[in-house]
Amino acid sequence: NAGVTQTPKFRILKIGQSMTLQCTQDMNHNYMYWYRQDPGMGLKLIYYSVGAGITDKGEVPNGYNVSRSTTEDFPLRLELAAPSQTSVYFCASTGGGGAYQPQHFGDGTRLSIL
């Protein structure tokens, strides 16, 4: 029972490079989310999706893009990486009606931009 799987776990990027953070879930959840967590801080929502083909911006979407072509996958794309994007990125999902259930989180991707 894998739950929410994120890859890679760690990554170092140079300024200006691009990369995709992968997230997949095997719980048939409709709702998926991307958060970033800066050191000693809470979680800030980057993007979320309520189903395949539907995405929406969260609190801090600038510098990121997402897509949701399948129920299982919700990749996060960083274009032109900047030092301010150094953070830990968490993907989460929840099923049923979206709310009323807690989110299941992946183990996170620790990203450093140098």
Added chain:
Amino acid sequence: ELKVEQNPLFLSMQEGKNYTIYCNYSTTSDRLYWYRQDPGKSLESLFVLLSNGAVKQEGRLMASLDTKARLSTLHITAAVHDLSATYFCAVDTPNTGNQFYFGTGTSLTVIP
């Protein structure tokens, strides 16, 4: 914008003592979630509170929700070292398009 505030931000307590973490939020909601995060780890769901007056307990932790006061509490009874972690509350509402808003977290250290 919905705001979720926790206090205290940092809490150092001795084993065996009791304490309460508070979570205030700025808009009407009857859905409140508590999570635990160990250092360098992901978030783990602790409690889901879905109505005014809801109370949930698991071991030494008890969570409650007062939707009229827009307040949730996480009470720790007779703390043990294993409870050392960061605790987050989160709120979602029908009006926020299925978004969850997290508090800043309370970092708890239990000292032997």
